[in-house]
Amino acid sequence: MHDDLTFRQRIDTYLHRLVDEEEAELVRLSGELAPLCAQLRSSLTRGKRMRAAFLYWGWRAAGQPDCDGVIRAAAAMELVHAAACTHDDIIDDSRLRHGVPTAHVAFAEAGARGWGTANPYPGSVRRRSLRHDSVWNESLRTDPPRTDPLRTDSLPPDHARQEKSAALAMMLGDLLMGYAAQVFATCGLPGAYVARTVPLWSTLLRETVAGEFLEVLRTGSDAPEVTESLEVARYKTAKYTVERPLHMGATLGGAPRRVMDAFTAYGLPLGEAFQLRDDLIGTFGDPAVTGKSNLDDLRDRKPTALLATTLSLLTPDARRLFEKTLDNPVLDQSDAALVRRLMEECGARGRIEEMISERMAEARGALDSVPLPLEARAALAELATSAADRTL
Numbered sequence: 001m002h003d004d005l006t007f008r009q010r011i012d013t014y015l016h017r018l019v020d021e022e023e024a025e026l027v028r029l030s031g032e033l034a035p036l037c038a039q040l041r042s043s044l045t046r047g048k049r050m051r052a053a054f055l056y057w058g059w060r061a062a063g064q065p066d067c068d069g070v071i072r073a074a075a076a077m078e079l080v081h082a083a084a085c086t087h088d089d090i091i092d093d094s095r096l097r098h099g100v101p102t103a104h105v106a107f108a109e110a111g112a113r114g115w116g117t118a119n120p121y122p123g124s125v126r127r128r129s130l131r132h133d134s135v136w137n138e139s140l141r142t143d144p145p146r147t148d149p150l151r152t153d154s155l156p157p158d159h160a161r162q163e164k165s166a167a168l169a170m171m172l173g174d175l176l177m178g179y180a181a182q183v184f185a186t187c188g189l190p191g192a193y194v195a196r197t198v199p200l201w202s203t204l205l206r207e208t209v210a211g212e213f214l215e216v217l218r219t220g221s222d223a224p225e226v227t228e229s230l231e232v233a234r235y236k237t238a239k240y241t242v243e244r245p246l247h248m249g250a251t252l253g254g255a256p257r258r259v260m261d262a263f264t265a266y267g268l269p270l271g272e273a274f275q276l277r278d279d280l281i282g283t284f285g286d287p288a289v290t291g292k293s294n295l296d297d298l299r300d301r302k303p304t305a306l307l308a309t310t311l312s313l314l315t316p317d318a319r320r321l322f323e324k325t326l327d328n329p330v331l332d333q334s335d336a337a338l339v340r341r342l343m344e345e346c347g348a349r350g351r352i353e354e355m356i357s358e359r360m361a362e363a364r365g366a367l368d369s370v371p372l373p374l375e376a377r378a379a380l381a382e383l384a385t386s387a388a389d390r391t392l
Contacts, residue, residue: 004053004382004386007049007052007053007056008048008049010071011049011052011071011074011075011078012049014071014072014075015044015075015078015079016044018044018075018179018183019037019040019041019044022037022040022179023037023040023041026040035106035107035110035168036168036171036172036175038106039103039106039107039169039172040172040175040176042100042103042106043082043085043086043103043172043176044078044079044082046098046100047078047081047082047098048386049074049078050241050383050386050387051074051077051078051080051081051240051241051245052074052075052077052078052245053074053379053383054077054241054242054245054246054249054267054383055070055073055074055076055077055245055246055248055249055252056070056071056074056249057246057249057376057379057380057383058245058246058247058248058249058250058251058252058253058255058263059073059249059250059252059253060249060253060373060375060376060379061246061249061250061253061255061259061263061372061373061376061377061380062249062250062252062253062254062255062259063253063255063373064252064253064254067189068188069187069188069189070187070189070249070252072183072184072186072187072188073183073184073187073189073194073248073249073252074245074249075183076180076181076183076184076187077180077245077248079176079177079179079180079183080176080177080180080204080208080240081240081241082173082176083173083174083176083177083180084173084208084212084240085097086102086103086169086170086172086173086176087170087173087212088212089102089103089104089169090103090104090166090169090170090173091212091216092296092300094292094293094296095293096287096291096292096293097291097292098291098292099291099292100291102169103168103169103172103173104163104165104166104168104169105165107164107165107168107169108163108165181201184197184201189252193252193253193254194252196251196252196254197248197251197252200244200247200248200251203244204239204240204244204248207235207239207240207244208235208236208239208240210235211232211233211234211235211236211237211239212236214231214232214235214236215232215236215302215303218232218303219300219301219302219303220300220301221301221303223308223311224303224304224307224308224311225308226305226308226309226312228303228308229303229304229305229307229308230272230305232303233271233272233275233276233305234268234271234272236275237271237272237274237275237278238267238268238270238271238272238274238275239267239268239271241271241274241387242266242267242268242270242271242274242387243263243264243267243268243271244267246263246266246267247260247263247264247267250263258370259370259372261370262366262367262369262370262372263366265362265363265366265369266363266366266367266380266384267363269358269359269360269362269363269366270359270360270363270384270387270388272355272359273355273356273359273360273363273387273388274387274388275305276305276306276352276355276356276359276388277356277387277388277389277390278390279297279304279305279306279352280306280349280352280353281294281390282294282296282297282302282304283297283298283304283306283336283339283340283343284340284349294336295331295332295333295336298326298331298335298336298339299331301326305352305355306343306348306349306352309348309351309352310322310342310343310346310348313346313347313348313351314342314346315346318342318345318346321338321342322339322342325338325339326339356388359388360384360388363384364381364384367380367381
């Protein structure tokens with residue numbers, strides 16, 4: 001049986017060694033890079049290492065043995081995840097992740113002051129709802145802009161300058177993504193194996209950016225559709241969390257087409273279940289347990305399947321109350337409690353739980369559609385449970 005703790009320790013050991021080596025190189029360039037080193041270490045210290053596990057078991061499902069090379073290749077998936085989280089936290093202006101300050105918050109607390117004019121509209125990019133931003137809406141037009149794009153005074157003050165701390169965190173995210181490519185390319189597996197995955201890397205990055213981009217565009221929508229919310233979940237989370245790491249490991253290992261197809265049939269519903277659970281945690285979770293706010297998704301009006309389902313089930317009177325509460329620019333815990341009650345009373349929370357169960361059953365059924373080594377099959381079944389049955 002798969003020893004999850006030992007596997008995570010192997011991934012952690014490799015990542016910590018990478019940080020030690022890179023910290024020495026960075027500090028050699030300049031002592032002022034110490035805050036970057038600290039956040040590099042922090043971004044890789046915690047995590048369930050789920051994406052690494054999916055790559056590893058994709059490799060093992062192809063009939064390949066355990067080896068240090070695949071551990072290093074799997075660790076690259078955690079670097080991709082750390083990069084994506086760093087960028088996502090900037091976009092959301094999330095203050096906490098795993099109970100500690102996010103990178104841009106930590107840089108600010110360390111003394112990275114803003115440059116240029118002060119931002120009169122503090123908060124996240126998403127929180128400054130795009131539907132009310134005439135300049136952004138104008139920028140989406142196909143005809144030429146009415147303002148000089150080279151003049152920063154033609155933009156609202158909140159778009160004219162970024163805070164230095166956010167810029168520093170953005171560079172950290174870029175660095176993490178660069179490390180991911182480096183670690184994977186030098187993992188020690190045969191070069192021909194690694195070369196087979198090049199198209200998958202392009203696909204993984206394209207899909208992840210597409211999902212994030214669509215989420216930003218659709219945040220603040222008056223009436224998000226469930227199908228649109230699931231589309232965002234599929235590209236932003238499901239594919240890069242489950243399907244593509246599995247494909248990466250299976251491709252490294254030379255798995256046949258039928259295994260790749262089975263991993264898609266398993267990975268997409270499981271990845272969606274993972275995101276649906278995350279949506280519930282983001283609204284109903286206890287911050288003391290989850291290590292993150294349970295107000296951000298509501299304040300930002302993220303286009304989650306939970307929000308879309310709620311809006312589709314509420315009565316007209318309840319919907320007016322729901323919309324009025326969500327539109328409060330200083331939404332607090334008492335407002336959130338009312339929103340949560342309305343979500344439960346209309347049946348939205350229960351419907352999301354049903355959607356998770358349906359997708360879990362679909363994922364488990366996909367494992368039975370193709371012959372797999374017994375150990376790999378058992379490990380993937382365990383991973384499915386841990387991905388979707390997380391604590392609120």
